[in-house]
Amino acid sequence: MHAMLDISTLHYLVLGAALFLLGVIGVLTRRNVVIVLMSIELILNAVNLNLVAFSRYWQGIHGTGALHGQVFAIFIITDAAAEAAVGLGILIAFFRNKETVNVDEVNLLKW
Amino acid sequence: MNPAAIPTNPPVATPFFFYLLATVMIIGGILVITRKNAVHSAMALITTLLAQAALYLMLYAPFVAGVQIILYAGGIMVLFLFVIMLISIERTEKERQFNKQWLVGIAAAAALGGLFIAVYTTTTSGRTLFPEGKLSYAEGENTQRIAGLLFDRATGTYMFAFEIASLLLLVAIIGAVVMAKKRI
Structure with a gap:
């Protein structure tokens, strides 16, 4: 009974998978670019959760110095900041030209 | 590391807090992808990020939790909210x-x-x-060890990657400024 209630790495992985799927659904079905970018943030956070959970698991094997997963999570947060800055810059430029924020009206490169 | 510094008694009610925070995160995620108003989505995303920071604390990653709160919930989401204010919300809310x-x-x-x-x-x-x-449940000096991995010359596995990350941020800053300029 008690062993079943313990939280293992797998619990965190399942939660990360659920968040990842929510992000994928958001990216594929929403029209508002801002919410699409937020869904991408959800996906990145799901990956981060997995990395930190694996880091915890790895520490159980190799001692508390094995923090590579957490370092990777920090790098991914850096990437997310860069992605948000550039993505929102593109969004502002696009909104200035077309007066819309809907993804399916972005067709300047379509032929 | 001093073995006496390792706490031997595990924290209480860990499963309860895990399921509570997981529920908050899932509900927040669902709200992010279903709300009409982008500001509401941003608020739900901030809730999700804060719950995730608490989960990081439960995983004994206090530094990542702090970075998550300061950089994600404090920095990136403010950027999102600024952009939502710049574009007209009232009209996009009425659209499909x-x-x-x-x-x-x-x-x-x-x-x-x-x-x-x-x-x-x-x-x-x-x-x-x-x-x-x-x-x-062993804890260690988390922040010092991360700093060692990032900066230390002897054990710094990720020093080069860290420098590349700073270069990436520089490129992103320039890119964002160029994108948002009126005339390029």
Whole structure:
């Protein structure tokens, strides 16, 4: 009974998978670019959760110095900041030209 | 490291807090992808990020939790809110919110979900790929050790990657400024 209630790495992985799927659904079905970018943030956070959970698991094997997963999570947060800055810059430029924020009206490169 | 510094008694009510925070995160995620108003989505995302920071604390990653709160919930989400204020919300709220790709979305989610279930339930010689036992509770000097991995000349495995990350941020700053300029 008690062993079943313990939280293992797998619990965190399942939660990360659920968040990842929510992000994928958001990216594929929403029209508002801002919410699409937020869904991408959800996906990145799901990956981060997995990395930190694996880091915890790895520490159980190799001692508390094995923090590579957490370092990777920090790098991914850096990437997310860069992605948000550039993505929102593109969004502002696009909104200035077309007066819309809907993804399916972005067709300047379509032929 | 001093062995006496390792706490021997595990924290109480860990499963309860895990399920509470997981519920908050899932509900927040659902709200992010379903709300009409982008500001509401941003608020739900901030809730999700804060709950995730608490989960990081439960995983003994205090530095990542702090970075999550300061950089994600404090920095990136403020950037999102600024941009939401710059574009007109009132008009976009009245428009159709979803494109007609529900089928593709559900199919992709089902395929990925099936993949996750297949991986997480795979057993090799009676064991799953990831152990089900409880996690260890040893803590260490988390922030110092991360700094050692990032900066230390002797053990700094990720020093070069750290420098590249700063270069990436510089490029992103220049890119954002160029994108948002009126005339390029």
